Amino acid sequence: MLKTGIYVDAENIKMSGGYGMRYDVLVDLANSGHSVMLRANCYLAEDRERTKRDQEYRHKVYAYHDILRQCGFKIIKKYVRRYQDEDGNVTTKANADMDLAIDALLQARNLDRVILLTGDGDFIRLVIALQNMGCRVEVIGFRNVSHELKEVADAYFSGYLIPGLLPIHQNGSVQNDEWQRGTVTSFHPDRGFGFFRYYHMVDGVLIPQTVFFHLSQSSLDGDYHFQDSSQIFEFRVINNPANDNRSEARDIRLVREN
Template identity: 55%
Template sequence: MGSNFRVGVFVDAENVRYNGGYQMRYDVLRRFAAREGGILQRLNTYMAFDAERAREDIEYRKKAYAYQQMVRDFGWKITVKLVRRYTDENGNVTTKANADLDMAVDAMLQADRLDQVLLVTGDGDFLQVVEALQNKGCRVELIGFKNVSRQLQQEVDAFYSGFLIPDLLPISYEPRNEWGKPGSCVRGVCTKWFPEKGYGFLRILDQISPNLWITDPREAGSPYVSVFCHANELAEEVTEDLLMNRETVLELYVNESDQKDNGLVANNVRLAFSVNR
């Protein structure tokens, strides 16, 4: 892409938080959005804040403000949506802090000065927004974690699982993790499996790159890496049916192969996410 290629990012933070993306790193998201060398024209995120709780819970208030400041330090504009409480006729209290409308309106108003829009959400309510943005000439990409609308995935120009983007969602029990390096913990998908032979191949995204479309690890310039996996390394919950489903996300450790130069093998392969669960 040229240096004048303008990118806008719009994050539905509450949807992400409640659907598998808790602790998503905004610095990595920014790096992903800029992977093709474009200008990051807009970096918008929409967060909920419970003012009533903040008045009573000092710890909540401190953490919320500290988190917002950290995100701002990475160059993001935060639109804060106050949590509202509603009481039904039976006295049940529900809370709501929906930022869908704000995010949709901002995306539409700012689209005339953007070439590409990256939406971070799984909410199918953005389907018409995607269509409108595309009609304005914008390329629309989507990042989601769990419960991502199938229609939304099919409507955008490209969908990326947030689980598979290196370091976007940290491995909580591996704080010093170096994604893709021997001994590191990563997430990937199964591309080939041979039940009769008891082994197959997994694929991981090794680095954030403009060449995400080169999905074959054998091709020059591909940011993907093939990892050999023996059936003995699979957790009991990782069934053959799940392996054959490309939407199944696996979590695993990678190590250097003793038998193949520069090859990687998978260890301790377990289920991270599947649409069937």
């Protein structure tokens, strides 16, 4: 069994498109196939001054922490510090990068696989160090992910494409399993059709799937969107009775660049 550790740079993830991420899905990934989760650390910031004076904020923060603990995560807090310059401008800082790096290096001696959630290029040297210790390092990010970080990792996954990790919402409600996120694998502009790739997660293992789509099922203007494989789309997968019940993508909408 591969002994796996998860390390979440929570503030980076939250500010880069991952707000509302499901931590239980991460646990499923870590416990997939021939892997078992040995460590799960989440590094986050807390405004201690606000926690003391704002009851609503305190309730939300502690409820969030309780959910993480129930999923099996250890919480490592970095308290917000405020600094005032000569002009009276106040800046805040709560960076847990050093804590994450040191913990990962110390704990990697007992790990075979590390899942690192961040887009911060400052972790490139950490990834290399973990690899030199014999660990496989997989990076998961959302927006603004360092290109160099993607390249140095043993594998990179967009958090948008991992089923259930970031729920799909519409009109304020979470969508059902018909809705998927995927990227274009091929597109034929002259005929207006192409194929999306998306993933199912079975017992914590990501299984790639391919589905046909036609430009007429998109609300987007023009076909140039489908030429870029870095774009992420949301769509419903349905069986079309007019085409021998074959799967097709419908209600296609652009989410963002991968």
